[in-house]
Amino acid sequence: MSSIVSIKDLSKTYNSGFEALKNINLDIKKGEILALLGPNGAGKTTLISTICGIVSPTSGTVTVDGNDIITDFRKTRQMIGLVPQELTLGAFEQVLQTVSFSRGLFGCKKDENYLIQLLKDLSLYDKKDTEVRALSGGMKRRVLIAKALSHEPQILFLDEPTAGVDVELRKDMWMIVRQLQDKGVTIILTTHYIEEAEEIAERVGVINNGELLVVEKKELLMENFGKKQLVIELRETAKEIPHMLHKHNMELTDDGLSISYTYDAKNAESNIQEMLKEFTDSGLLLKDIRINQSSLEDIFVDLVKLK
Amino acid sequence: MINFRAIKVIYLHEMLRFWQTLFQSVASPILSTALYFVVFGAAIGSRIANVDGVSYGLFIIPGLTMLSVLTQSISNASFGIFFPKFTGTIYEILSAPISFYDVLIGFVGAAASKSLFLAAIILITASFFVDLNVAHPFWMLAFLILTCVAFSLFGFIIGLWAENFEKLQIVPMLIITPLVFLGGSFYSISMLPPLWQKVTLFNPVLYLVSGFRWSFFEISDVSVGVSLLMVIVFLSACIGVVAWIFKSGYKLKQ
Numbered sequence: 337m338s339s340i341v342s343i344k345d346l347s348k349t350y351n352s353g354f355e356a357l358k359n360i361n362l363d364i365k366k367g368e369i370l371a372l373l374g375p376n377g378a379g380k381t382t383l384i385s386t387i388c389g390i391v392s393p394t395s396g397t398v399t400v401d402g403n404d405i406i407t408d409f410r411k412t413r414q415m416i417g418l419v420p421q422e423l424t425l426g427a428f429e430q431v432l433q434t435v436s437f438s439r440g441l442f443g444c445k446k447d448e449n450y451l452i453q454l455l456k457d458l459s460l461y462d463k464k465d466t467e468v469r470a471l472s473g474g475m476k477r478r479v480l481i482a483k484a485l486s487h488e489p490q491i492l493f494l495d496e497p498t499a500g501v502d503v504e505l506r507k508d509m510w511m512i513v514r515q516l517q518d519k520g521v522t523i524i525l526t527t528h529y530i531e532e533a534e535e536i537a538e539r540v541g542v543i544n545n546g547e548l549l550v551v552e553k554k555e556l557l558m559e560n561f562g563k564k565q566l567v568i569e570l571r572e573t574a575k576e577i578p579h580m581l582h583k584h585n586m587e588l589t590d591d592g593l594s595i596s597y598t599y600d601a602k603n604a605e606s607n608i609q610e611m612l613k614e615f616t617d618s619g620l621l622l623k624d625i626r627i628n629q630s631s632l633e634d635i636f637v638d639l640v641k642l643k
Numbered sequence: 644m645i646n647f648r649a650i651k652v653i654y655l656h657e658m659l660r661f662w663q664t665l666f667q668s669v670a671s672p673i674l675s676t677a678l679y680f681v682v683f684g685a686a687i688g689s690r691i692a693n694v695d696g697v698s699y700g701l702f703i704i705p706g707l708t709m710l711s712v713l714t715q716s717i718s719n720a721s722f723g724i725f726f727p728k729f730t731g732t733i734y735e736i737l738s739a740p741i742s743f744y745d746v747l748i749g750f751v752g753a754a755a756s757k758s759l760f761l762a763a764i765i766l767i768t769a770s771f772f773v774d775l776n777v778a779h780p781f782w783m784l785a786f787l788i789l790t791c792v793a794f795s796l797f798g799f800i801i802g803l804w805a806e807n808f809e810k811l812q813i814v815p816m817l818i819i820t821p822l823v824f825l826g827g828s829f830y831s832i833s834m835l836p837p838l839w840q841k842v843t844l845f846n847p848v849l850y851l852v853s854g855f856r857w858s859f860f861e862i863s864d865v866s867v868g869v870s871l872l873m874v875i876v877f878l879s880a881c882i883g884v885v886a887w888i889f890k891s892g893y894k895l896k897q
Contacts, residue, residue, distance in 0.1 A: 350897055388738040390734055392897070410644065411740070413739060416738070418735075420734050422731055425730075428663075436652075437656055438735060440649060440651065441652055441735060442649070442739055442740060443647075443648045443740060443741075444648070445648075
């Protein structure tokens with residue numbers, strides 16, 4: 337897949353001296369769903385705000401479909417839709433009115449049919465003449481998405497789309513994201529819900545303290561950074577791990593009733609077999625075996641802690 | 644390349660607020676103009692001798708119009724850009740494929756249009772109280788439009804600069820209103836002691852009111868050419884500041 341957004345050596349230092357982004361390099365592929373994962377204040381919003389033109393970069397370049405975001409801002413912004421984190425909407429406007437305003441702002445011709453269909457897709461059609469202030473938080477979030485899609489963008493940025501949203505709406509939101517992807521829209525979402533990244537993203541970027549720690553396909557990330565742990569429950573209490581098993585990365589629990597063996601998922605086969613054979617030879621009696629696998633959450637916590 | 648559609652939607656969006664509160668927009672200038680005429684025109688004005696050969700009721704019309712035009716241009720334009728900053732909806736304008744100048748034309752155009760509309764209402768209302776004749780309609784309109792645009796630009800700058808409602812109000816209330824009252828809106832500076840006449844010459848509003856009054860009655864405190872020059876200087880200064888803001892991204896982008 338060719339990349340649609342290309343970020344090179346991007347840094348941002350705010351006037352206060354706060355370094356929000358440190359030398360970010362990232363290629364976003366056309367048609368993918370990329371999740372930017374990071375704790376609050378990690379730089380996620382600054383990164384997408386920079387690409388969208390709300391924040392000026394201190395150094396580095398960003399191109400969207402080959403066009404520079406500063407010199408060719410009209411071309412790049414035309415391709416981008418942004419759903420902000422906060423529910424920022426004019427209170428007294430009606431739904432269809434505010435969505436039409438957004439379309440006009442992006443220089444697109446009036447197209448009532450498109451907007452009506454968009455509102456229908458987002459379950460907003462019934463509310464098209466309702467004043468925005470009368471809507472619930474979830475509905476306001478949908479209005480923001482409608483506004484961001486009003487000019488038929490090819491790239492959609494969703495900044496914390498499901499923050500403060502109930503479970504049902506969150507699932508709806510994920511469905512909307514998948515439908516958009518089917519239509520060929522590239523989607524970049526920021527989140528601090530790992531569950532969300534795990535659920536819908538194809539690639540995950542982890543940001544912390546303004547640095548992009550890793551960007552990887554979700555499965556690869558879990559494979560490369562994930563640890564597996566094999567837990568052996570014993571029939572009888574053991575006082576210590578037998579000498580012959582010391583070369584393996586094993587730990588005895590305090591109650592002496594189980595041994596945990598942490599191994600590298602990538603070359604697991606040979607090690608496990610060897611370990612199990614030696615375990616049998618050591619005279620310990622096996623009662624049960626189970627495997628723990630680290631979740632994206634564990635990987636995330638490890639990555640963030642590491643730095 | 645200019646994004647005309649964006650300018651149009653910003654302009655219409657701003658005007659919409661005006662139409663939605665049309666009654667208030669029309670009723671309040673009519674009421675305040677009528678009050679000024681009752682108080683200054685009929686009650687007090689009847690005891691004041693003609694000023695430079697013009698009855699006092701007539702004399703105050705240009706000043707009265709300028710007072711409203713100046714304060715309303717500033718408050719409309721400053722509020723127009725401040726409000727999206729305050730609510731956060733500015734993100735949409737910043738991320739749209741529009742230049743700062745497109746935004747400026749939309750907001751300032753709408754604010755200036757509202758002020759022009761307001762001036763028309765004041766002048767129409769005034770014509771019910773006094774026999775109003777305009778000696779130089781072209782220049783009257785020229786002064787009015789230039790002033791509306793210049794002060795809407797000024798208001799736009801204030802709206803960008805202000806971080807809170809207090810700052811938004813401070814310039815119109817503490818600077819513009821005194822300048823208008825002391826700039827010969829309701830008197831000719833020839834009525835002042837010589838020292839204060841000189842001091843008044845530093846008040847930019849004097850030149851606006853004087854030029855505007857000349858277009859009605861052909862009487863003025865300073866020459867018309869100087870008045871026109873001062874309006875253009877003020878307009879250019881505002882454009883200069885705006886151009887600098889555009890280049891630096893001052894208060895708009897971080």
